[in-house]
Amino acid sequence: LGQAFAAEAPLSSWNPGPSKTAIINYVKAVTRSDSPDYIPAADRIAVFDNDGTLWAEQPMYSQLAFAIDRIHALAPQHPEWQQQQPFKAVLEGDLTTALKGGEHALIEMVMASHAGMSSEAFTELVNQWLATAIHPTTKRKYTDMVYQPMLELLDYLRVNGFQIYIVSGGGIDFMRPWVEAVYGIPPQQVIGSSLQVSYDYNDGKPQIIRQAKINFIDDKATKPVAIHYHIGKRPVFAFGNSDGDWQMLQWTKGSPYLSFAGIVHHTDAVREWAYDRESKTGRLNKAMDQARRDNWTLVDMKQEWRRIFPTVK
Amino acid sequence: LGQAFAAEAPLSSWNPGPSKTAIINYVKAVTRSDSPDYIPAADRIAVFDNDGTLWAEQPMYSQLAFAIDRIHALAPQHPEWQQQQPFKAVLEGDLTTALKGGEHALIEMVMASHAGMSSEAFTELVNQWLATAIHPTTKRKYTDMVYQPMLELLDYLRVNGFQIYIVSGGGIDFMRPWVEAVYGIPPQQVIGSSLQVSYDYNDGKPQIIRQAKINFIDDKATKPVAIHYHIGKRPVFAFGNSDGDWQMLQWTKGSPYLSFAGIVHHTDAVREWAYDRESKTGRLNKAMDQARRDNWTLVDMKQEWRRIFPTVK
Numbered sequence: 001l002g003q004a005f006a007a008e009a010p011l012s013s014w015n016p017g018p019s020k021t022a023i024i025n026y027v028k029a030v031t032r033s034d035s036p037d038y039i040p041a042a043d044r045i046a047v048f049d050n051d052g053t054l055w056a057e058q059p060m061y062s063q064l065a066f067a068i069d070r071i072h073a074l075a076p077q078h079p080e081w082q083q084q085q086p087f088k089a090v091l092e093g094d095l096t097t098a099l100k101g102g103e104h105a106l107i108e109m110v111m112a113s114h115a116g117m118s119s120e121a122f123t124e125l126v127n128q129w130l131a132t133a134i135h136p137t138t139k140r141k142y143t144d145m146v147y148q149p150m151l152e153l154l155d156y157l158r159v160n161g162f163q164i165y166i167v168s169g170g171g172i173d174f175m176r177p178w179v180e181a182v183y184g185i186p187p188q189q190v191i192g193s194s195l196q197v198s199y200d201y202n203d204g205k206p207q208i209i210r211q212a213k214i215n216f217i218d219d220k221a222t223k224p225v226a227i228h229y230h231i232g233k234r235p236v237f238a239f240g241n242s243d244g245d246w247q248m249l250q251w252t253k254g255s256p257y258l259s260f261a262g263i264v265h266h267t268d269a270v271r272e273w274a275y276d277r278e279s280k281t282g283r284l285n286k287a288m289d290q291a292r293r294d295n296w297t298l299v300d301m302k303q304e305w306r307r308i309f310p311t312v313k
Numbered sequence: 314l315g316q317a318f319a320a321e322a323p324l325s326s327w328n329p330g331p332s333k334t335a336i337i338n339y340v341k342a343v344t345r346s347d348s349p350d351y352i353p354a355a356d357r358i359a360v361f362d363n364d365g366t367l368w369a370e371q372p373m374y375s376q377l378a379f380a381i382d383r384i385h386a387l388a389p390q391h392p393e394w395q396q397q398q399p400f401k402a403v404l405e406g407d408l409t410t411a412l413k414g415g416e417h418a419l420i421e422m423v424m425a426s427h428a429g430m431s432s433e434a435f436t437e438l439v440n441q442w443l444a445t446a447i448h449p450t451t452k453r454k455y456t457d458m459v460y461q462p463m464l465e466l467l468d469y470l471r472v473n474g475f476q477i478y479i480v481s482g483g484g485i486d487f488m489r490p491w492v493e494a495v496y497g498i499p500p501q502q503v504i505g506s507s508l509q510v511s512y513d514y515n516d517g518k519p520q521i522i523r524q525a526k527i528n529f530i531d532d533k534a535t536k537p538v539a540i541h542y543h544i545g546k547r548p549v550f551a552f553g554n555s556d557g558d559w560q561m562l563q564w565t566k567g568s569p570y571l572s573f574a575g576i577v578h579h580t581d582a583v584r585e586w587a588y589d590r591e592s593k594t595g596r597l598n599k600a601m602d603q604a605r606r607d608n609w610t611l612v613d614m615k616q617e618w619r620r621i622f623p624t625v626k
Contacts, residue, residue, distance in 0.1 A: 042499060119541060163501075176545045186355065187545040188476075197541055199534040199560055206560075206567040208541045215542075221512040228432060228510055228521045229528075230543060232489045232500040247512055247519075254519040 010156040013149040013307045019262070019299045023153065026260045030236065031160050037258040039236055041161040046237035047227060047248060048154075050168035050175060050192075052282040053241045053264050054183060056145040058273040059137065060095070060281065063174050064106075066129050068095070070113035078112075087112070107214065114171065115195055115212035122210055126177045140312060143182050147264070148310045153239075154183055162237065167227060168192045169219040169244055173210075191230045193218045219244045224251035235259075241266065246287035249296065261296040263287060268302035323469040326462040326620045332575070332612045336466065339573045343549065344473050350571040352549055354474040359550035360540060360561060361467075363481035363488060363505075365595040366554045366577050367496060369458040371586040372450065373408070373594065376487050377419075379442050381408070383426035391425075400425070420527065427484065428508055428525035435523055439490045453625065456495050460577070461623045466552075467496055475550065480540060481505045482532040482557055486523075504543045506531045536561035548572075554579065559600035562609065574609040576600060581615035 014020040030039040051057040071081070071090050081087035086105040089098035099105060114122065135145055154164055164185055166175060172192035179185045196211040218226045224247050227235065238245070238252035241264040249261040265284065266275050276284040291298045301308065327333040343352040364370040384394070384403050394400035399418040402411035412418060427435065448458055467477055477498055479488060485505035492498045509524040531539045537560050540548065551558070551565035554577040562574040578597065579588050589597040604611045614621065 042493075045501075172542070172545065180355075188358075188543070190545065194542060197538055199537040199564065201560070201563060204563075204567070206537065206564045208537060224512040224519065224521060225510055229485070229507060230501070232485065232503065247514070250514060250517075251512065251519045254517070 010159075011149065011152050013152055013305060015304050015306050017300075017304045019297050019304050022297045023156070023260070023262070026237070026258070027156065027160050030258055039257050043233065043236065043257065044157075044160070044162040045231060045233050045235040046157050046162045046164045046239075047167045047235045047252065048150075048164065048238075049240040049242070049245045049248070050166050050170055051241075052266065053239055053245070054146055054150050054154075054166070055142070056135075056147075056272065057241075057282050058266075058275070061170065062135075062142045062145070063170050064109075065133065065136075065142075066126070066174065067109045067113040069129060069133060070125070071109060074113065110171075111195075111212040114174075115210045117210055119173065119197065119208040119210065122173055123177045126174055130178055138309075140309070143178060144309065144312050146182060146310065147305070148307045149305045150239075150264075151183070151310065154185070157237065158184065163189070165189045165191055165227075165231060165235075167218065167223050167248060169217070171195075172218075191218060191226045221247045223248035227251065238262070239264065240287070242282040242284050243287050244282075246290070249287060250290070253294070253296070261291070261294075262299060263291050263296060264299050265301060267300050268305070268308065270302075271308045272301060274302075323472075324462065324465050326465055326618060328617050328619050330613075330617045332610050332617050335610045336469070336573070336575070339550075339571070340469065340473050343571055352570050356546065356549065356570065357470075357473070357475040358544060358546050358548040359470050359475045359477045359552075360480045360548045360565065361463075361477065361551070362553040362555070362558045362561070363479050363483055365579065366552055366558070367459055367463050367467075367479070368455070369448075369460075369585065370554075370595050371588070374483065375448075375455045375458070376483050377422075378446065378449075378455075379439070379487065380422045380426040382442060382446065383438070384422065387426065423484075424508075424525040427487075428523045430523055432486065432510065432521040432523065435486055436490045439487055443491055451622075453622070456491060457622065457625050459495060459623065460618070461620050462618045463552075463577075464496070464623065467498070470550065471497065476502070478502045478504055478540075478544060478548075480531065480536050480561060482530070484508075485531075504531060504539045532557045534560045537564035540564070551575070552577065553600070555595040555597050556600050557595075559603065562600060563603070566607070566609070574604070574607075575612060576604050576609060577612050578614060580613050581618070581621065583615075584621045585614060587615075 011020055029035050029037040048054055051061055068090055075081055075091055086098040086101050130143055135142055166185055170192050172190055172194045175190050175192055176187035179190055194215040196213040196215040197208045200207045200209050234255045235252045236255050236257045237260045238249050239262040240249055253259050253261050266273055324333055342348050342350040361367055364374055381403055388394055388404055399411040399414050399422055443456055448455055479498055483505050485503055485507045488503050488505055489500035492503055507528040509526040509528040510521045513520045513522050547568045548565045549568050549570045550573045551562050552575040553562055566572050566574050579586055
């Protein structure tokens, strides 16, 4: 029933417009068995960025909010943080100062809040946080800050035989606990940045332990690299929202099959946020230029999305 | 029809015996919906070593034979190899001397033969080699050196809703081109050792280029680590044949679900090869001790396998 419905009325939160038309035309062209552009189901690999593409990323990445809450929770065990940046500023609620240290400060915050525990313990922390944390401006749960039109796009692709992967700069282990319930994407189809982990036999109760060392940063030119390691096939369909997705979109558009590159353009300052070339989070500049030059699908959120977020029950 | 047949007469190349009984009892226990040990299909993750578990690994790993053939093919472009080990010995057909340099020599041979080209070019080389290369003792193609009873086990698990991954010390990109045709396992369910790769925009014809640097060695304690990165779920079923699989088997047996650990014990010197504790390739020592101590399934190839290799058409 779900499949039949999706096949009959796909993308109902998308207004009629160039993006909806391009998506439907593409999917028909590659799935009709008599089409010259037919792609066998095994090669229908679709990749989606997460932050700013499937869920909101303003005023800060959700994972950064998680790190900040963890730092507050851990502070009693770390009296030295009262004098030590970026932790001092985090504990004083002064995020601007905390982030002045740039990438180095961000990595310190992630290490302090994401490492030194088993994989199961970390999953439990993520689940607990998502069950209670509230987005600072919308007062919704973070998992309700997903884009309804993109949920419908995921359904539409699945019904049409696509295998969908997330390819995100966010932490692979931060996403895996909840993506199946929220997006219908199983944990093994999530690619992201990661910390190093190690195997510990632990007297017959083996564990994977999270280390305070970066294993992989999944962003820009390393997105195609991560796709190669994890999937080993070239995608035919890709969606992103920032220059961090630029190379993934290029790599997809270079497929020998008919391919699709889409970009969510954040144009709706009323219902969501409006930002592109000058934004610190989710900067969209070079990828937008290539989208316009090469006729990629640039989704105008304000014009093309009838609804942004799902109705919360 | 294929599924119905497999469900009625599974594992037909397995003689009645403890291993066949253990496999069937396990699968029934975790798939019957009224069983106390029932596992939801989404969590039925099975992991298999490749060399010595799904296909033969004697007298040397197939991938090493590939590297040697590549070194011969590339030698005209490398006159310096005439004086330089391990290449000099390889070109003289003296593998013993070539491998005296241990792991360092092996890595040099892999770098020289597997790097410096696009991912597509490498896939093409692997496919060409497998189409023509002949195993030195059996005179079969390498892809005919797979174990018929294990092919039937893969089918049996698939019919019962398991998602099957290869977790091999062998090269991930050496396996991916052929595992779908030979084992029915798609490329994205292959985990292995890898070289570093880089993304190259290449004037609008993007490529993944293989670098002469190790990215990951998937062996022993890094097998559970690789499983964590790629799958993010703990397996419930694992099969290996050597101490290189020991930690993967332990990690699987530590699952909160009812779990299964199996080891192919190479006991048949007539139809295949007999080796275990003292073998250089595929040494099985500590894992065999734990298998006996903890009642893991130790498959006696000679006694329990009616047939070793498939009939070649």
